[in-house]
Amino acid sequence: MSRTFVALPPWLAHAFRAQGGPVPWSAVIRGALSAGPLLLLAVLLDRTAPGVIAAIAAMLAGINDRPGSRRASVKRIGVPALAGAGGLLVGTYGGEHLGAVALTFLLTALGLVAGGISAVGPVASGVGTHMLVGSAIGAGMPGPEPGWLRALAFLCGAGWLLALRLVLPTPGATAGDFRFDGERDAVAAVYDAVAELLDAVGSESAVDRREALTAALDHAQDALAGPRLRRYASSTAERRLHAQYAAALPLAEAATALAWAGEAVSGRTSEGPRRLAVAVRENTHTGPLPAPHRSAPALRALDDALLHAADAFDRGKPTDLHTRRRTAASVLRLVFGAGGREYGLRVALCFGASVAVAQYLHHARWYGQHAHWYWLPATAVFLVKPDLGPLVSRVLCRAAGTVLGALLFAGFAAVLPRPEGLVVLVAVSGALIPVATRHFAAQTAVVTVLVLALVMVGGEPQASVSRIGETLLACAIVLVVGHLPMPGQRGGGVRARLTAAGAAAQAYLTHVLGGSDDRTARWTLRREAYRRLAEARSAIALTAAELPPLARHSKGADSVVATLERLVDATTACAVHLDDSGRLSPRDIEQLAGLLEELGRERSFVPLPELPLAG
Numbered sequence: 001m002s003r004t005f006v007a008l009p010p011w012l013a014h015a016f017r018a019q020g021g022p023v024p025w026s027a028v029i030r031g032a033l034s035a036g037p038l039l040l041l042a043v044l045l046d047r048t049a050p051g052v053i054a055a056i057a058a059m060l061a062g063i064n065d066r067p068g069s070r071r072a073s074v075k076r077i078g079v080p081a082l083a084g085a086g087g088l089l090v091g092t093y094g095g096e097h098l099g100a101v102a103l104t105f106l107l108t109a110l111g112l113v114a115g116g117i118s119a120v121g122p123v124a125s126g127v128g129t130h131m132l133v134g135s136a137i138g139a140g141m142p143g144p145e146p147g148w149l150r151a152l153a154f155l156c157g158a159g160w161l162l163a164l165r166l167v168l169p170t171p172g173a174t175a176g177d178f179r180f181d182g183e184r185d186a187v188a189a190v191y192d193a194v195a196e197l198l199d200a201v202g203s204e205s206a207v208d209r210r211e212a213l214t215a216a217l218d219h220a221q222d223a224l225a226g227p228r229l230r231r232y233a234s235s236t237a238e239r240r241l242h243a244q245y246a247a248a249l250p251l252a253e254a255a256t257a258l259a260w261a262g263e264a265v266s267g268r269t270s271e272g273p274r275r276l277a278v279a280v281r282e283n284t285h286t287g288p289l290p291a292p293h294r295s296a297p298a299l300r301a302l303d304d305a306l307l308h309a310a311d312a313f314d315r316g317k318p319t320d321l322h323t324r325r326r327t328a329a330s331v332l333r334l335v336f337g338a339g340g341r342e343y344g345l346r347v348a349l350c351f352g353a354s355v356a357v358a359q360y361l362h363h364a365r366w367y368g369q370h371a372h373w374y375w376l377p378a379t380a381v382f383l384v385k386p387d388l389g390p391l392v393s394r395v396l397c398r399a400a401g402t403v404l405g406a407l408l409f410a411g412f413a414a415v416l417p418r419p420e421g422l423v424v425l426v427a428v429s430g431a432l433i434p435v436a437t438r439h440f441a442a443q444t445a446v447v448t449v450l451v452l453a454l455v456m457v458g459g460e461p462q463a464s465v466s467r468i469g470e471t472l473l474a475c476a477i478v479l480v481v482g483h484l485p486m487p488g489q490r491g492g493g494v495r496a497r498l499t500a501a502g503a504a505a506q507a508y509l510t511h512v513l514g515g516s517d518d519r520t521a522r523w524t525l526r527r528e529a530y531r532r533l534a535e536a537r538s539a540i541a542l543t544a545a546e547l548p549p550l551a552r553h554s555k556g557a558d559s560v561v562a563t564l565e566r567l568v569d570a571t572t573a574c575a576v577h578l579d580d581s582g583r584l585s586p587r588d589i590e591q592l593a594g595l596l597e598e599l600g601r602e603r604s605f606v607p608l609p610e611l612p613l614a615g
Contacts, residue, residue, distance in 0.1 A: 452467065
């Protein structure tokens with residue numbers, strides 16, 4: 001008896017996807033030690049109101065507490081926290097001194113700014129989210145403390161979680177200085193990814209393995225390039241990690257060239273990178289490395305890269321991270337470009353509408369006797385952010401998670417003693433956040449329980465039913481506004497990412513064909529090209545999972561990205577061949593010409609702006 005499976009549409013299938021991986025026990029411990037203890041201390045000191053603000057800040061920081069290096073976490077957690085404190089300050093003073101209409105216009109303008117900023121990248125998106133959530137809490141959850149004290153409490157809560165992230169050692173870590181565990185794991189993952197790509201050469205999985213290598217290099221680059229007091233690495237352990245990362249770049253280049261050639265290599269070819277991964281992870285010397293056969297230019301490049309890596313591992317000479325820092329002009333282009341304008345306008349309309357509706361319900365006494373109306377606009381913030389997932393998927397997950405979380409909290413509130421039972425519930429929920437972030441519905445359920453427990457400790461009555469109603473109302477607002485016709489051409493975010501990827505591919509191709517001997521510049525341009533292509537592919541995947549009226553604006557963009565990726569792969573192979581023989585073969589020239597011609601044909605029917613590539 002055969003079974004028939006019905007394929008779900010992309011917008012619905014996305015709602016059922018969850019991230020995998022081991023439990024992040026370090027983050028779980030930090031979560032348990034963040035919001036709960038802060039709330040307990042505030043209750044003991046009879047300073048419950050600022051304690052609630054600090055615990056909310058710790059919760060938001062916990063959502064941003066993702067795997068990676070300690071240095072990168074300073075920017076990933078600290079910068080959004082500063083924006084959240086600023087938003088809280090604006091919201092508090094705006095709520096105290098402005099009427100309902102003026103406050104709505106103020107927060108709508110703030111939404112326009114936050115939305116435009118969010119188009120820059122992941123950290124900037126966190127900045128926009130925290131700014132708006134902070135302003136909603138400041139205006140919609142008034143308290144007796146002055147605005148500056150509430151902002152200070154917010155910073156203390158987020159700072160406490162960040163301090164835990166920087167100070168606590170990783171459980172089970174035994175290799176080297178524990179401060180660099182994140183960097184060490186990230187660099188080792190690059191060598192593992194190189195080995196897996198070599199194993200996949202000549203198979204259908206080679207493209208996926210090359211994309212995984214790009215992701216590993218991006219992660220390692222971000223882990224090592226976090227904020228620092230000094231310009232260069234100051235410790236021996238850190239300089240060694242920088243050298244080990246730099247030594248992986250020629251290996252990745254050679255592996256990519258082999259994958260582009262498509263001819264399978266012997267199994268022993270991947271043994272060298274795997275031994276290097278072990279050496280990085282265990283902070284030991286490499287020992288003897290097996291040399292691959294030198295029968296092809298890419299294999300010779302791989303052998304040379306292994307020799308260079310062995311030398312770099314021993315010497316640990318500080319090297320460049322091969323990053324191209326964004327200039328202020330490029331950031332402004334992203335904020336005020338088509339993607340930033342579309343993003344900002346959508347966020348502003350949704351946030352402003354939710355603020356207006358929430359204030360109307362507040363003045364109509366729909367909330368009862370208490371003065372809190374923050375839930376509806378704060379919910380709209382998490383729903384309207386395009387980079388957090390497709391719109392319908394977010395709405396479905398948010399609704400389901402809120403209903404589940406509110407019902408769970410209603411049950412807990414009926415049996416737990418107050419306030420001690422609720423403080424324990426906050427601590428447990430904080431510990432669950434790092435695991436729950438793998439699925440938006442699970443994260444919503446945990447956050448709902450945590451926030452409802454916090455505000456009940458702060459004096460708000462049990463309000464699970466009203467919170468469900470507000471969430472459903474926010475979902476309706478975001479669904480309607482999210483599908484309204486917008487000025488200009490839709491799909492601006494995808495177009496902006498495609499244009500950036502095309503420009504990066506153009507710069508890399510021009511450098512390689514220009515005959516320059518500057519390998520550092522070449523590796524920097526190659527890293528930039530693959531990073532921008534990965535960003536474009538992510539933006540396209542999110543847009544493709546929207547409802548058809550929105551998804552159609554990115555139709556055909558995935559084909560353009562695939563062609564650009566093949567062009568960058570071919571350029572990498574050409575760079576290896578030029579290093580080996582000083583000239584390109586007729587096959588190299590034919591492949592490049594064919595890819596440029598194919599890209600020109602795709603631009604002729606895909607509704608995208610012309611990419612900056614010349615044939």
